[in-house]
Every structure is written in C-alpha cells, then in structure tokens.
Amino acid sequence: MDSLQNIKRRIKGIGNINQITKAMELVAATKMRRSQELALTSRPYAFAALDFLATLSQLDGVVLPAILEQRPIEKKLVVLVTSDKGLCGSFNSAIIREFERFLKKNSISFKDPAYAFLAIGQKAGQYLERRTKNLAGKFTRVGDYTTLEQIKPVADKVVAGFLNKEWDEVMVFSTQFRSALKQDVLTRKILPVSFENLKKSAQDIVPETGKFAEIAREGGTLIHTDKKEAKEYIIEPSPEVILNELGAHLVLMEIYHMILEANASEHAARRVAMKNASDNAEGLAADLTLIYNKSRQASITKEIIEIVAGAEVMN
C-alpha cells in the first residue's frame, strides 16, 4: 500500500482533473447550443433559396449553367469534415472509420488518380496528409462555430475545381447532429447540385429531439410554384444568370450548414466525453479516499498496539 502522503497527493490530482473536465463539459454544452441556434436561424434562408431554384427549374428552355450540370462522373472529390481538437470521444475516429469502410467497399486506393481528397479540420488533415498525395486542400480552424467568411474559401475551392473539371462529383463525409446524445456519420453528395439533396439537407438541420426540434417545427416550409405560375414571373436579368449565381450560393450554403452541424456534433461529443471523464474522476477519488482512510486507520491501530505492547513490557 502507498504511503498516506502519496495517496493524498493522488486524490488532490484527481480532484483537479475533475474540475477541469467539468468546466470543459459546461463550455462544450454552451457551444453546442450556440451552434445549433446558428444552424437553425439560417433555415428560412435555405428554404427561400430552394424555392427560387424550384421556380426557375419549372421554366422551359433554360440552359443549365455549368454548376448545375450533370456530367459523366470520372473524377471524384471526397471531403472529410472533422474537428481541429481532440478530447471529443469517438467523434473523429467515427468519420475516419466510415471513410475507410467506403474506400474498402469500392476498393479505392489513396493513389488512385480518379480521386482527390479535401480535408476540413486538423484531424482529417493529419490523417490524409500521411496517406495520400492527391490532397486537394486542407482547411483548418473552421472554429467553434463557423462563419460564412471562413467557409467562403472552402466553397470557392470546391466550386472552382468542379467548374474546371478537376472533379465531376463531390462527396462529403460529415457528422449529422441527430440529438445531443446521438450523432451519425453521413455521406452526402453536394455537387452536382440536385434539388432533392439540397432539400434533404435543409430539413436535416433540425435535430430529432430537444428544444430546437420544437422551435423548428413551427416554420420553414416550401411554397410550391407550378409551371403555369412560373411562366408569369419576370426574371431579371435572365434565368441563366440567376441560376448560375444561385447555384454557387446553394453550394456555399450547403457547406456552411454541413460544417455548422459538424461543429454542433463535435461539441455534443465533447460534452459526453467530458461528462464521462468527470464521472470517472469522481469514482476514482471516492475509491482512493476509502483506501486513504483505511490506511490511516491501520497506522493508528499499529501505533496503539505498539504503545500497549510497550506498556505491558514495563509491567
């Protein structure tokens, strides 16, 4: 058994760790709420943008701009969205595991020139840099909650590559925030732009349970415009120009949403991990206190025995 002093020092150390993890848990909870809020406030915007796209796509004889074009898929870009920091349980490894499963299933090697990879977040960057030469880019510090300014370079890169035919399809591995306790890895296709995918991801912003699920149910629906009504529209300057701009905008918006959702998931995962850590620390401290008291008692008993034995010898 350790000496009393040693045990005491360990109890103190564990107490400090407990304090830190508890603080991190609280911080992560607040950040999670904030990033959820941000994702939800952008929902009416997303629905309005989708409506505009729907109206425009009802028109006859509109030439689709390059960004909305479906072309034969030869090259693919795979984007991995992870966090910058660790200490968030299996958040990052879940994404990487899913990604590796995808590689295995389609027997893709990292050297395959038909695939390019893009990393968002430090962890994905480290993972991909070590393995592949086809790294299209690495974006880090998307932050606790991302801003549009931070997303812009990412979206520009993805869109520019698509327009220059560096890739014909863009797939994203990111985390979907289903509730504060449940996050899933989700694979989405963000380019070429398709109405169905966009609509799905706008609806996915709402978590299944919790405070924000209630709020979101109240608003945000699509208004349907049929063919005849679409013809009534005056479109300035021309459907092609608007579609082109709108397409780029929708991609930006989708990446923004995706990363916000990943942010919310990261904070949720971190909160759970930190909660487990504090619980463990508490358990450990309780065990050690018990050992400490036992050994203290043992040493007192030993002293008494020594005194009694001494007294008996004197008699």
Place this chain on the structure above:
Amino acid sequence: MKLSVYSLKKILYQGEASSINCQTVSGEITILEHHRPLLSMLKEGVLRILDGKKQEHFLPVKSGFLEVNKDSQVRMIVEE
C-alpha cells in the same frame, strides 16, 4: 404586402410593408402592392422599406436575390 428578408445569420425583417425600394442588377426598383411575380438579383446598395405605419427602415445589402410571388409576398435572401 408581406415582406421577409433573410440572411444566413438572422432574419433581418419580417412583417408588413407598403413599399420596398432596392437596387437590382438591372436598376433601381420600387415594389408596391400587387406587383407582378418577379425574380431578380440584388446588388450592393441600401434596401429601403416603408412599413405599414409609414415608418422607414434601411438595410444595407451586399448581394442577394429577390422574389415577389403571385400572392405578392416578397422574399429576399441577402448577404450583409
């Protein structure tokens, strides 16, 4: 008519409006009640809204899109 102005960060305006003045890529326009359905792009400028109580609101806009639908509801998505 009902007007909603959304940005990605927040809802900038939602409510009744009697007149909306804005800069589109094809020139400055003012939207009044019973406007024809319209889809257009906004360019940098100031959005001037006259609400139901004759109060003026000004919103700066960097770029965006504008829609007037058949029920003369106006929706805008803007970048500030």
